[in-house]
Amino acid sequence: MPSDRRRPRSSTRERLLQAADRIWSERGVRGASLDDIARDAAVTKPTLYYYFADKSVLFTEMVCSVLEQHGGGLRTASRAASGSRERLVAAVGYLIRARCSGPRLLREGGIGLTIDQLSQTRSAFFRHLFSPLQQVLDDGVRSGELRAMDTAFAAQALLNLVDPWTGREARPGGRSADELAADIVDLVVDGIGA
Amino acid sequence: MPSDRRRPRSSTRERLLQAADRIWSERGVRGASLDDIARDAAVTKPTLYYYFADKSVLFTEMVCSVLEQHGGGLRTASRAASGSRERLVAAVGYLIRARCSGPRLLREGGIGLTIDQLSQTRSAFFRHLFSPLQQVLDDGVRSGELRAMDTAFAAQALLNLVDPWTGREARPGGRSADELAADIVDLVVDGIGA
DNA sequence: TCATCTACCTACCGGTCGGTAGACTTCAGG
DNA sequence: CCTGAAGTCTACCGACCGGTAGGTAGATGA
Numbered sequence: 001m002p003s004d005r006r007r008p009r010s011s012t013r014e015r016l017l018q019a020a021d022r023i024w025s026e027r028g029v030r031g032a033s034l035d036d037i038a039r040d041a042a043v044t045k046p047t048l049y050y051y052f053a054d055k056s057v058l059f060t061e062m063v064c065s066v067l068e069q070h071g072g073g074l075r076t077a078s079r080a081a082s083g084s085r086e087r088l089v090a091a092v093g094y095l096i097r098a099r100c101s102g103p104r105l106l107r108e109g110g111i112g113l114t115i116d117q118l119s120q121t122r123s124a125f126f127r128h129l130f131s132p133l134q135q136v137l138d139d140g141v142r143s144g145e146l147r148a149m150d151t152a153f154a155a156q157a158l159l160n161l162v163d164p165w166t167g168r169e170a171r172p173g174g175r176s177a178d179e180l181a182a183d184i185v186d187l188v189v190d191g192i193g194a
Numbered sequence: 195m196p197s198d199r200r201r202p203r204s205s206t207r208e209r210l211l212q213a214a215d216r217i218w219s220e221r222g223v224r225g226a227s228l229d230d231i232a233r234d235a236a237v238t239k240p241t242l243y244y245y246f247a248d249k250s251v252l253f254t255e256m257v258c259s260v261l262e263q264h265g266g267g268l269r270t271a272s273r274a275a276s277g278s279r280e281r282l283v284a285a286v287g288y289l290i291r292a293r294c295s296g297p298r299l300l301r302e303g304g305i306g307l308t309i310d311q312l313s314q315t316r317s318a319f320f321r322h323l324f325s326p327l328q329q330v331l332d333d334g335v336r337s338g339e340l341r342a343m344d345t346a347f348a349a350q351a352l353l354n355l356v357d358p359w360t361g362r363e364a365r366p367g368g369r370s371a372d373e374l375a376a377d378i379v380d381l382v383v384d385g386i387g388a
Numbered sequence: 389t390c391a392t393c394t395a396c397c398t399a400c401c402g403g404t405c406g407g408t409a410g411a412c413t414t415c416a417g418g
Numbered sequence: 419c420c421t422g423a424a425g426t427c428t429a430c431c432g433a434c435c436g437g438t439a440g441g442t443a444g445a446t447g448a
Contacts, residue, residue, distance in 0.1 A: 012425080030225060034406065044427060045406085046408075055406065145387075149381075161351055161354055161355060164354045184351070187382065189386055191381075191383050192341060193279075193339075193340060228435080237395095241396055244396070249436065
């Protein structure tokens with residue numbers, strides 16, 4: 001091997017975070033080993049340990065990093081649209097297109113996160129995903145486009161709805177991300193009542 | 195050990211299925227070992243292998259068995275009520291109370307199920323959970339209580355909504371099973387539009 | 389009474405996983 | 419040219435997991 005060594009510190013670290021996101025999102029935290037992640041980032045496991053103290057740290061930092069990233073995209077997307085329904089479609093569509101599997105990974109827990117790490121990921125979830133979505137709902141209620149409701153419950157419900165459908169399979173009826181987003185928002189906004 | 199031996203064959207087998215359901219539902223299929231399940235059923239792992247050829251067979255039989263069981267409860271519950279909204283509340287309430295985590299376990303897949311086992315679990319899911327729920331929606335559309343819609347999509351959405359909240363934790367705002375069911379159905383039937 | 393069967397056990401195997409020790413390579417600064 | 423830190427590697431460990439080999443206690447039936 002020539003001088004691949006001595007790569008800039010941030011690049012390898014970043015590749016490891018991305019690999020952890022991609023692989024764990026697809027196969028679950030327990031479905032893929034650290035070797036798999038290291039291999040995907042084109043390094044070996046000890047190199048992974050050079051950058052992250054242990055598995056739980058890698059997990060926590062990865063989740064926080066992708067939540068922050070998707071939080072930014074979510075805010076941008078929902079601000080770009082006007083009207084509550086359109087903002088919701090934009091937000092939901094972004095989450096699906098970005099394959100944002102944060103909530104699902106959060107629910108996996110159990111890898112032995114410390115209380116501190118757990119509260120870190122929860123806080124990242126609320127700050128970056130939950131709150132922006134709830135904000136859109138609150139705005140809609142205030143402007144009269146949406147009815148009065150428990151917006152926290154509705155926001156969580158929306159995220160729970162989006163989550164199982166972010167994978168590349170399992171898009172009902174072969175819907176595209178945009179169609180799926182529109183259908184989800186139509187369902188939740190209009191309801192199924194006559 | 196006195197004469198615990200020579201227990202009736204069906205009892206131990208049944209206890210293993212129940213243990214697998216309870217433990218895997220709580221900790222995920224990869225989060226608990228066969229030793230854990232055997233221990234919970236008060237036998238050893240080889241005894242588990244006496245009844246089930248391997249892990250994937252135990253998984254498949256367990257999923258089919260609990261789906262069948264919950265399917266029965268689901269039909270009974272939704273038939274006992276009248277009116278689409280009430281039938282939906284009854285159905286959703288049953289699934290939450292029964293902590294029916296079938297859909298989540300199904301999504302885990304990946305334990306190396308054969309194609310045959312996979313189609314077996316999918317078919318059980320559709321026959322016992324999905325179809326009864328879609329039936330309630332179809333009836334509602336036919337009677338005019340619900341608007342025309344893609345009932346397959348709506349049924350899947352309802353199951354996706356229920357699923358993340360069947361766990362013992364994570365009931366938003368400390369809702370009881372019945373309150374949660376009512377809130378979910380209100381959200382989906384009435385929508386959040388003004 | 390004795391062979392056979394069911395139901396279960398202890399003890400182990402091969403493989404994988406998270407994690408570590410320590411050597412090697414590259415490169416910047418003196 | 420030397421040194422030392424940064425970055426990466428090979429090679430390994432103990433724990434655990436799925437699965438198996440081989441044996442045993444007790445009920446059953448001829």
